[in-house]
Amino acid sequence: MKSLTTDIAIMGSGLAGLTAAVKAAEAGAKVAVFEKRPFQGGGVSNTPMMTLVVRDEQEYKDKAFKVHMEYTNYSADAAMVRSWIDNSSHIPEFINRLGIDFLHVLKFDLDTLGRLPGYGGGFPNGMHIGDYYLLKPQGKGHGAAVICKRMADTVTKLGGDVRFSCPVTGLVREGDKVTGLVATEKDGDELHVNAKAVIIASGGFSDNPQMIKKYTGFTYTNNNCDDGGDVLFNTLPGARLTGDGQQAVWAIGGAQGSMGINGHNLVPGPGIIGNTPWVMKNQMRIIQEQPYLWVNQRGERFIDEDISNNHMAMGTCIASQPGRCAYIIVDEATVRRMEQVGLDHIYFIFPAEKLSDVRGQFEYLINVVGNKHAFMADTLEELCAQTGISLEGLEKTLKAYNDYCDAGYDAQFAKNPAFLRPVREPKFYALRCFCGGYQALGGIRVNGNCEVVDADYEPIKGLYAAGDCAAGNIWGDPPTGGIGVSTISFAHGFISARKAVEHAKAL
Amino acid sequence: MKIEIQDYCIRCGLCEDLYPQLFTLNIDDDKIDLAYDDDIPTDLEQAAQDARRDCAIAAIFLK
Incomplete structure (x- = not known):
C-alpha cells in the first residue's frame, strides 16, 4: 500500500x-x-x-x-x-x-x-x-x-x-x-x-443510467433515443461522469442534495450531433430553435412556442409531455420562408440567417442516414402515421391554430403574432425532439x-x-x-x- | 509526415468528425486511433495540417 x-x-x-x-x-x-x-x-x-x-x-x-x-x-x-x-x-x-x-x-x-x-x-x-x-x-x-x-x-x-x-x-x-x-x-x-x-x-x-433513472426518472440513451431512452447528452464523449463523487460522499454520511436534468430541446440522430455538437453537420438544430407550431404526441400544443430558444424552459416543457418528446411541424410555405426570407430565431451557436435546401436535408437524413426523428409527408395522415402523433388531435389543433394565424392573435397561448405561421401547404415536415444536451447534475x-x-x-x-x-x-x-x-x-x-x-x- | 498526439489530448473526437480518414475516437480505450502510425499518404498531408490547426487543445503534432 x-x-x-x-x-x-x-x-x-x-x-x-x-x-x-x-x-x-x-x-x-x-x-x-x-x-x-x-x-x-x-x-x-x-x-x-x-x-x-x-x-x-x-x-x-x-x-x-x-x-x-x-x-x-x-x-x-x-x-x-x-x-x-x-x-x-x-x-x-x-x-x-x-x-x-x-x-x-x-x-x-x-x-x-x-x-x-x-x-x-x-x-x-x-x-x-x-x-x-x-x-x-x-x-x-x-x-x-x-x-x-x-x-x-x-x-x-x-x-x-x-x-x-x-x-x-x-x-x-x-x-x-x-x-x-x-x-x-x-x-x-x-x-x-x-x-x-x-x-x-x-x-x-x-454517464450513469441507473442514477439518472433513480434520481430523475429519465431513461438514459446513448443510441439517439432509438432504444426507448428519453434523455441524451452531448457532454464530452466517454467523460465517465458516473456520479462516483456523489456516492463517495453519501457513503460517509454526506446528505443528498437536489438532483436533476438540465437539457434543451434536442432532435437526436446520426448526422446531427457527432462527437462535437458545435460542428454543424446540417441545419436541423436551427429548425428546432424556431417558434412555429410545436405539438406533443396527442397532437396538442403545450406552450407559447416563442420559448423554443429558451433551452432550459423548452427542455422542461418537453420533459412534461407524454413520451417526454415533442414535435416541431412546419409546412412548405414556412420552409420556403426560412430559405428565402429568413429565420425568426437566430441561433447564436449556428448563426445562419436563412436555411438552404431543407427538403434535400430531410431526404438525406431520412433516406441516407436512416434518422428516425426527422419526418416528411405529403399529407397530415401520412405524417401522423410516420410520427405516431394523433391525427384527430393534430387536426383539431390545426383548425384552431391556423385560425389564430389568420386572425393574427393566438387565443390559446398568446404567442407573438409575428411567429404565427399556419400549417397548410404540403409537404409537411416534422422533427421529434427529446430533452437533453447538457448535464445530469447535483447530488451533494x-x-x-x-x-x-x-x-x-x-x-x-x-x-x-x-x-x-x-x-x-x-x-x-x-x-x-x-x-x-x-x-x-x-x-x-x-x-x-x-x-x-x-x-x-x-x- | 507522421502524426503524433500529445497526452493532454481531451479525446473530444473533433478530429474524427472533421478528418475521419486520419483519426478515430476510441472511447473504450480512451484514446484517439491513428489511421497511419507511420508516414501518412502524401494526399492526406493537407488534411493533417488542417487537423493540427483545428484541434481543440493543440494536441496534434506533425513530424
Missing part, C-alpha cells in the same frame, strides 16, 4: 476542481488532484464556453440575487446563490491571468437583467442576471478545453501534484471530520491519501461555503464540494436550469479553495 500526504486533496480535474487547485496552491497549500481519465478536464471541455459574470457593483449583485431566487421559485439555497454571485466577478481576472483572452464580452444594463427573451447570449431567462464572457477558443474547439489544460499546468508549476488515470474510490472519515481519500494508481496499486481537507469536484452523473448537499453537510445540515469538517456534483441547490429543487454552469464551477472553486485552505491552516 502506498501513501501520500497533502494539505488539500481534490477529486476531479474539471473546471471546478482545477480552479480550486489553482487557488489553493496560490494560497500556499500543498495540493494533489486525482483524475480518473488520462488527461485534464471534465464534461465542460465539450461545451461552448460562455461564462456568466455578475459585475462587482452592489445594485447589480442584489438584482441578480433577487432575479435568480424568483426564477427558482425560491427553492434554491439563498446563501449559496449569494455566495456564487458575489464570487463571480473574480472570474474574468482569474481567466486572464491564465493567459486566456475573451472573444466577446456582452454587457447588460441593470434594467435588462432577468428580462431578455430566449437564450440571448446563451442563458435561459432566469440566468440573464449578468454579463456574458465568451472564451477565445483553440482551433475549432472551445475555450474550456484550453483553460483546463492551462490550470493543470499552473497547478504543476506551483508545486502541486496532478495525477491522471488515478480514480478516487472512497473517502476516509474519522469522527466528525474527513481525513483523506483512497485512490487507485495507474498500475493498480491502492493509494492512501492523508489530507487536511478534501474537495469533491467529480462532475455530474450523465453543500452550504454557502461549499462545505458538505450531513443529514442534520451540520458541516462535515474538512469536506467540501464544488461544480456540477454540488450545483443542484443553486438551481432549486428540483433543478430546473443549469446552462452556464461554468460560472458556478469557477465560483465554487474559489469558495471551496478558500474555505479548505482556512481549515487546513487552522489544524
